[in-house]
Amino acid sequence: MALTSEQQVELDAVKEQRFETKRVTVPELEEVLYEPIPVLDHGFIRVVDYMGDDAAIVQAARVSYGAGTKRARDDSGLINYLMRHWHTSPFEMCEIKLHVKLPIFVARQWIRHRTASVNEYSARYSILDREFYVPDAAHLAGQSSTNRQGRADILEGDEAKRVFQILKEDAETSYDHYEEMLNENAEGEKLDENRSGLARELARMNLPVSFYTQWYWKTDLHNLMHFIRLRADAHAQYEIRAYADVLHDLLERWVPITASAFDNHRAGAANLSKNGLAAVRAMLSGKNVEPEDVGLSKREWRELRELLELD
Numbered sequence: 001m002a003l004t005s006e007q008q009v010e011l012d013a014v015k016e017q018r019f020e021t022k023r024v025t026v027p028e029l030e031e032v033l034y035e036p037i038p039v040l041d042h043g044f045i046r047v048v049d050y051m052g053d054d055a056a057i058v059q060a061a062r063v064s065y066g067a068g069t070k071r072a073r074d075d076s077g078l079i080n081y082l083m084r085h086w087h088t089s090p091f092e093m094c095e096i097k098l099h100v101k102l103p104i105f106v107a108r109q110w111i112r113h114r115t116a117s118v119n120e121y122s123a124r125y126s127i128l129d130r131e132f133y134v135p136d137a138a139h140l141a142g143q144s145s146t147n148r149q150g151r152a153d154i155l156e157g158d159e160a161k162r163v164f165q166i167l168k169e170d171a172e173t174s175y176d177h178y179e180e181m182l183n184e185n186a187e188g189e190k191l192d193e194n195r196s197g198l199a200r201e202l203a204r205m206n207l208p209v210s211f212y213t214q215w216y217w218k219t220d221l222h223n224l225m226h227f228i229r230l231r232a233d234a235h236a237q238y239e240i241r242a243y244a245d246v247l248h249d250l251l252e253r254w255v256p257i258t259a260s261a262f263d264n265h266r267a268g269a270a271n272l273s274k275n276g277l278a279a280v281r282a283m284l285s286g287k288n289v290e291p292e293d294v295g296l297s298k299r300e301w302r303e304l305r306e307l308l309e310l311d
Contacts, residue, residue, distance in 0.1 A: 003036060003044075004129070011036075024053050028253040036101075037246050040239060042131045042212055043101045045246050052094030052221070054079065054257040061090040076257050083261040091222035094255065098217045103133040105209035106239050113227050116219035123204040123213075127186045128178075132171040132210040134164065139238050167210065174207050181206065221255065225262050232267065276304050 003011060014034050029050060036044035058075045061082055082090055102110065111118065121128075140155050140163060155163060179185050183197030190197075197203075219227070228251065230236065232244035252259040272280065279294040279301075291301035 026053050039242050046099045048099050049097040054255045056093050057090045060093040079257050080261045083265040088222045092220040094221035100217055101214045104213050107213050109240050115223040118215050118217055120215040121213050124201040130175050131212045134167050178206055229266050
């Protein structure tokens, strides 16, 4: 994980700044403000700015629910009520802005979450660094035979060594050709005075999606939790899950009451279909239930049993 020299200068400058403010600040989040938190081999997440805290959610909710809720529930109880009943707008009152460095293929998954403001590093204007992602041995796995989007057993021996070799050699060769086509290196030095070089917007197309990009990503708390719920899930791809795990840690620092309610009612909870709920009710009443009795397909029945840990 590394910042560019310009980013390091920026980081050093902002860390020296001090402001007096009437705005809410969160000491636990202030501790890591601006600091790059390492992810994968060269990536990071750093908090650039934020707005609001747990109290801001409560304040927003009471605008619509009225002062009577203060007597009926404490702040934790109200936040849990909002989370439990999917009242999302109070959580949208808090926002966070992040600087993220991530492999391009992870960025293409990430950008599917469209409820955010994004400004990405442009390879039309700048030259990308010679930094690309290569999985650790523990994450170099074969294709799952039951899940088209999943992995199976870890590769071992000569096959694993050969895959590592291919990944590294192909990335290095691609970057060498990238510089050759540009006729320029990352430091802006011309390689051959007799050649003009290809435009940056064209030369970049030769780089694989293992190379790193960067962006600023600003989102509200509701959509941040939605991202974490999907991408920190055990079924998500490991590489984006690594970023989601860091985001979850930041969530706990920023809004600990909300993070606890999120873990209980969203991340650690499960949704049941109408037929699935009927199956559970029948089981609780002591009935011997078959999937066809409650209109569940074989796959739905298998997933329900896995969810209830019946197998």
